[in-house]
Amino acid sequence: MNRATTRLRVLAALPFVLTLTTYLVLLALWDDRIPDTLATHFGGADGARADGFTGRTAFLALSAALLLGLGTGWTVLVRRTALWGAWATAGFAGTLLVLLVRDNLDAVDPAGVVSPLGNLALAAAVAAALALVGLGLTRLVPEGDPAGPSATADGPRLALGASEVAGWSRATASRPLTVLAVLALAAVPAGLLLAPWPGSLLALLGLVVGVPGLALSRVRVTVDRRGVTVRPALVPRPRVRVPLDEVAGASVRELDTAAVLADFGGWGYRVRAHRTGVVLHSGETLVVQRDSGREFAVTVPDARTAAALLNTLAERHGKV
């Protein structure tokens, strides 16, 4: 992970750390004023009266877990352009929790607790203010792609004779995706036969998940004189290809789960602002830099050989 990413994560975690600290300090201060049962849900119709209740210990644990969970999610998935969202979320959730506890203070009968609608407005205002703080802090994070073109200029090479022709080919699979796709496809005939008509037509939705899922569950990656091609292992189409003409360079990256989520937002065929990827698992990834500045990534074992060959072929083609 590079410095810019680390800084971005820290700045995303910060509002949640601050909120959680403030919340815990207030809880400690109010310790003997918090009742054993708190009103935690309020009906909108009859003057915001309480109609849902939670025990004190459960509430404290749940509320702290909520802040921790939101904080972890934002820290892992944050993007530079969305940093303000982390601050807004922390502000909104934190304010609501604090106001909720405040309304419950010294309550003898939790059913008598009233939470004015103004609480929501106040939380929204705090969220908006913190969003502006987050927006300002975005400037502290350098812009640009973590994997710049410089990473590929000194990418791996392969010694290839002048008259030699070379190609690299490798199949790679995702077991969870295979299982998911097969289950989705199996649900189609089962649903059509067993469910009452016409609701059973909903089972056809299984095709929507199953067919692309199956196509992606096992793919073959090829690097040769034509460029990089990724296609389903068993059929030649549909395929994704980066022609050799458009290859600016290739490199290898180790993608762990956090990097997959942060850079691609999940597994499968992913299209993001600066990159496209066929991400089937974690681990070795062939990253192709295109002339346009976009990145094409595919998770595949032995990506080092693929990158070396691609760089060599692109160089021979009069590029790099």
Add this chain to the structure above:
Amino acid sequence: MLFRVDPASAVPLGDQIAACVRAALADGSAAPGERLPAARELADSLGVNVHTVLRGYQRLREEGLIELRRGRGALIVPGATAPDRARLVSRLREAAADARELGLTDEEFVELARTSLG
């Protein structure tokens, strides 16, 4: 797996393709049970005739290194001994080439191989 062939070499292209698979198996970049690219696909990839690739695959099958199944393509034989078998075949082919260089006839080489079995 990396395939590299040199059309300028005296070695037939099919043999070169077979040698790539043996080498990949020996150095671990191809694993037992792995599926090789379909012959037509590999031919397109390298810009050679599909029959050339099939000749290479056929040779590997005779050496017991791959299984050819109709409609399912070529599969490296499963089992932990496949890499060692690939190395053995490579050494045998080297020995055969050496024998030719020494001026031995094919019969003499086979006789020599039989003798070394003891």
